[in-house]
Amino acid sequence: MSSRSFRSVFMVASCAGAALSCYLVSLRVASERAALEDVESKIVVAQRDMRVLQTEIGTRGRLSQLERWNAGAFALSAPAADQILKGSFELAQLAQPERKLDFQAPVVLASAPAPEPQKELDVEQTNASVSAAPSSPRALLHEASLKTETREDLAQTAAILPVAAARSTDKPAIAAKLAKSKSVGKPGLAAAQPMKKPVELANRTAKKPGEKSPAIMLQTTRRPAKTAGAGEGAAMRKAPVKKSVDKPIIAAAKPVTKPVRLAKVDPLAPLPAKHSGNSKGTATER
């Protein structure tokens, strides 16, 4: 009964509600659209501002102004034809690489001729051992121990030498053989004599490191080892240097300090292996 009498009211209310919700949707759409238009108009205003700024920059930096600065203030001119390169190849040609020593590549330098090979043949045999010594820290230790034995007998020297040589070069058999066979021959004065020369040589090589690569230096001192093996007195004199029997301590001390310097130059080079190869060569030659 009641629902029947209120039906018209419900109808009106639902109609009004539907109309209202429709209206709300449309209002919502309208407000979204208005917001969109606001953004659009902001974009347009920003575009206009950008244009104004671009125009100002363009006017201030106009080409005639730049030309005035270029020609007048900076004195710049257009590049000449030979200043324009076609590609990376021409560019690379321009850049001359700076010559740098490559310690890792001793193979190439090993074939370089020695500067003074003939004169000091006898001396350099000693150098061979001297330079061989610095190749490893262990060898250095060994040199120091040698100095303490300076007062020993010649006979003893001959007996000890093979051990020393074997230790210093890390290569026992051949060097030991060499020392045994040759070193016994001459004692005393002759043994003392060459003491100065290794020092000289060490000085010389140390003085001009700029000219010679360390690798070459090592090579020059090492190389005679091949040839010196042939000479009679060379191996024999090697022993006195190490032992420095008759000389005062000062003279004996010198060769010990010099190799230390050489050793500083290249402690990392793969010399021991190389050296052993060399001395192996000498061994076969002999």
Place this chain on the structure above:
Amino acid sequence: MNAPSPALVAPRPERLRLVGQRRQLLALMHQRLMFAMLVYAGIVAIIALRLLYLAAFGDHAGRKEELTAFVPERGDVVDRDGVPLARTIDAWTISIHPNKVIGDKLELAQKLARLMPEHSAEQYFALLRSGKTFFYLRRRASPELVEAVNAIGEPGLAIDREPDRLYPQTTLAAHVLGFTNIDGRGGAGVERAFDAYLSNAQTRGQPLVLSISSKIQQALEAELGAAMQHFSAIGAAGVVMDVHTGEVLAMTSMPAFNPNAPGQGTPDQMFNRATLGVFELGSTFKPFTLAMAMDSGIVSGPGKMYNCPEVLPAYGHLIHDTHPFGRQCSVAEIMMESSNIGMAQIADQLGTERQKSWLKKMGFLDRVEIELKEKGRPLTPGARWGPFETMTIGFGQGIAVAPLQLAMGYATLFDGGVYHPPTILKIGPGHPLAAGRRVFTADTSYRMRSLLRLVVMRGTGRKADAPGYRIGGKTGTAQKLIDGHYSKTINLTSFAGVFPMDDPRYVIVVMLDEPKATPETYGFTTAGWNVAPVVSRTVSRIAPMLGVSPDMNREPNMAEVLPFVQEAKKQDSSKD
């Protein structure tokens, strides 16, 4: 039951009539009421529907019109790389309404005179008291001035923003761009030629893209301006054109005006020498004569010999050479040393009619085909065009064309002989390349390369050479016609060059009007001394920008011409 039933009681007749009338009346009133109600309901319904419609689809109160994209008042003009050359900006305008001034007019006049000293305080005062309603005080005022004027606080002063045309590059390409007048209509150049496009609301949103390249234009203007100043010339013109498309990459005329203030330009400055001015350009015409002769089968090749005496008598006149051969000389030598006598004989063999038809085909007898409105009509002998005139036209005297036309001729000659009308608009999607028409054969075009390169390598144009860029070209020194006579001293020098000559891509034409001799030219005023170096310097600057890479090892096939050049004796480049 005593009550009479209505049916039994007969109403009185008058009463009956009354009832009938009332009923009729009532019905009528009901009808009218109903009608009025329907009308009102209809109106209400219309209003309601309209409201609903507006609520659903209508615009809101703050809606702005058509602001979805920025459209300038007048379209931009940009160069081929998009650099703006002309723009419309909102400029400040200061104006005054003398009737609305409420303060002390004398004081106001003094303040105005202090801020804008182009008029005196008396003039401002007279203006304020003139009784007129409106005056412009300053257009395109600076912001500082606007601020100062605003600080006066006089309600009669009006400060507005008005669209104004700005040319950011000032004088750059002034003659190409032209200017707009006070109403914003184009007055010259592109502004005038494309006025409809630039002002149409449909099209002005898109900028007008010119074929001009501002960098190349600047290089040309700087070098040409320096030469003009150095040689005290009264004018100059220059054109750089793309051989294959006919696009004008740079075009200048000097002295130039500032399009931002066109009213200050003198008539001489406003005159476009590159398109409107026609000049007898002299020997730069010789390659055309030779190409015509080659195409007509008169000259078989650069080795053909002609007798070149000291002086050539022809049709009652004498033709001279600046440095006569006095012997037999080959066509290559005639070109190299720019011999009038040799070229006159070639032109004579060609004949008047054939020369006319060739010149017509090349477009030298009509106004130059370009979009600009400032176009000069070439001057020819007209009815007097006889055999002698044919000879003089053969070496470039007696016909006056615009420098742009000369560039167009060279572009035709070196684009394999195909003519493309020159254009100031960039060739692109909106502006396709116009169909060309063949003028010369490709073979002739090819053979001219080494001949013109020879002129620069060995001949009169040596100073035009830019190492590595293979310039070929021809100098031209024409005597100016003053009071009906050719002056012996006043010249008009020009150089038409093409580079790189082994594969021609660009044409450059430069011209100096009345250059004076300087110590370093040893008193000469010929083209080899004054315009040729301009070409060399300009090409060195623009060629890398144009993508022409320098190469010392490339040349056109010089073996075609070098065998026909006798001993390469040391020459000065004083001939035309």
